[in-house]
Amino acid sequence: MKFDKLKHDKSSIRNKLRKISTINSAVILLLCWLLLSSTSLIFIKNYEKCNLDLIGSTLSTTLTAATVFADSYDARNKIERFGNEGMYDSAKLVTRDNIVLAKWNAKREQTGWFSRLLREWIYLKPLNVNIIHADVVVGTLTLEGTVTGAVSFLQYSFMILSVGMLCVLIISLMLSEFLHRGIIASLRTITSSIHYVIHSGDFSLRIPGGPIREFQLFSDDLNSLLMEMQSLKASLLRDNRSLAAKALSDPLTGLANRSAFSARLTQRLDQPHEHERFALLFLDGDRFKSINDNWGHAAGDEVLKAIGSRLLSLASEQDLVARLGGDEFAMLVSSRTSEAQLQQLMQRIDDTIGEHILIAEGMPVTTSVTIGYAWSQPGDTVESILERADMNMYKNKRKNRA
Known part of the structure; x- marks a missing residue:
């Protein structure tokens, strides 16, 4: 699996974990930002209200004399002095006779929506x-608080808080990416191993355990499964080899059967060696039916086994001995390349097969085979060489009967 291609895949676990x-x-950071911002706003509100109360108390004491003596000049100077220091936005001094003794308003520039909302929230009235x-109440001082300092403080606070939260978010993502590498590495090891097993069929591979406990358990379970599959594969291979051997061998004699013989003959004809020929022998049992009739099929089986064993003892490693069925046998002879050598082999077959065979009852029986042969020729097919060997065998059988 190509993990590099998965880095930009939205469905990959890397992107899911990152998301x-x-x-x-x-x-979490948004909640912290809201909590800190709310705390700051509440603190500012309480602070500004207490500050305005303190200013009102101080200023009312200072203006007592001016109010009693109706000294509007002195009252106006004191109110302006406090106002110019930014302690409030407006002030009005009214005597008990409802005479405005002094009045002051700050020169407000165009204020934004945040300043208006903050003023309405802090100073409800x-x-x-x-x-x-x-x-005796000699007058009333009316003050409207200012939010200029609070707005500046909150703007800087929100800006610093936002930048800090952004830095924390970036650091958190970097740490998270670093911590997720262990998960990605463990998954990559597991999936790469499974991918290799699928494409190679090699169940002997074992997946190493990672640093994460859950992946260790997962790897152990996969390794157990691979062991089972390896054992199953080995068992299937043994069974297949056994079945293949049975499919290509005669169950009675252990020799090659007709299918194996035909496949070997086809292979020799399709891939002939230069200046090399081979002989095909057909062997048909004589009087085999009388053995079955007189001694039973078990005795006949013993005779067939003996014939197969004796033919195999006369063959070389390059030759193939097969039982085609019933009392019919065949040999592919590659070790004898001359007519004299082949005649000598056929004579030895006649002599060996003609020796006594002890059956289950301990009785000796004798039998013989009729042999037909054909040499391979350029351009031969399976049918042509089989036909020549078969015709030669029946020719010899008629000759023996005569």
Whole structure:
């Protein structure tokens, strides 16, 4: 499996883990950002309200004399001095007779939506402070708080907090990517091993365990499965070899059967060696039916086994001895390349087969075979050489009967 191609695949586990980590980190950081921002806003609100209360209390004490003596000049100077220092946005001093003694408003520039919302949230209504002299209310001071400092503080706080959260998110993703490498490496080892087994058929491979416990258990289970499959494959191969051997051998004599003989003959004719010929012998049992009739089929089987064993003892490693069925045998002779050598072999076959054969009852029986042969020729086919050997065998059988 080509893992390099999977890096950009949206369905790969690498991208799935990265997506989960990104969402998880983003949600956690967003919640932290909201919590810190909310805490900052609540703190700022309480601070600004307390600060305005303190300013109102201080200013009302300072303005007592000016209010009692209706000194609007002094009152206006004091209110302007505090206002110019940015302690409030507007102030108004009213006597108990509802006479406006002094009034001041800050020169506001165009404010944004955040400043307006923040002012409305912090200062739900103006602050009214009574000016008391000799336990008598002599006037009222009305103040509207300012949010200029709070806006600047919150803007810088939000900016620093956002940058910090972004850095934390990037570091979190980098750490997550580093930690996920172990998972990806373990999966890559397992999938590469399985991919190799599928394409090679080599079940002897064992998957190494990784540092992750779950993958270790998974690898152990896969190795157990590979061991079972290896054992099963070996058993199947043994069974196949056994079946192939049985399919190409005669169950009674252990010699090659007709199928194996035909395949070997076809191979020799299709791949002839230069200046090399071979002989095909046909051997047909004589009086075999009388042995079965007189001594039974078990005795006949013993005779067939003896014939096969004796033919095999006369053949060389290059030759092939086969039982074609019943009392018919055949030999592919490659070790004798001259007519004299072949005649000598056929004479030895006659002499060897003619020796006594002891059957199960301990009785000796004799039998013989009629042999026909044919030499291979250029351009031969399986049918042509078989036909010549068969005709020669029947010719000799008629001669023997005569």
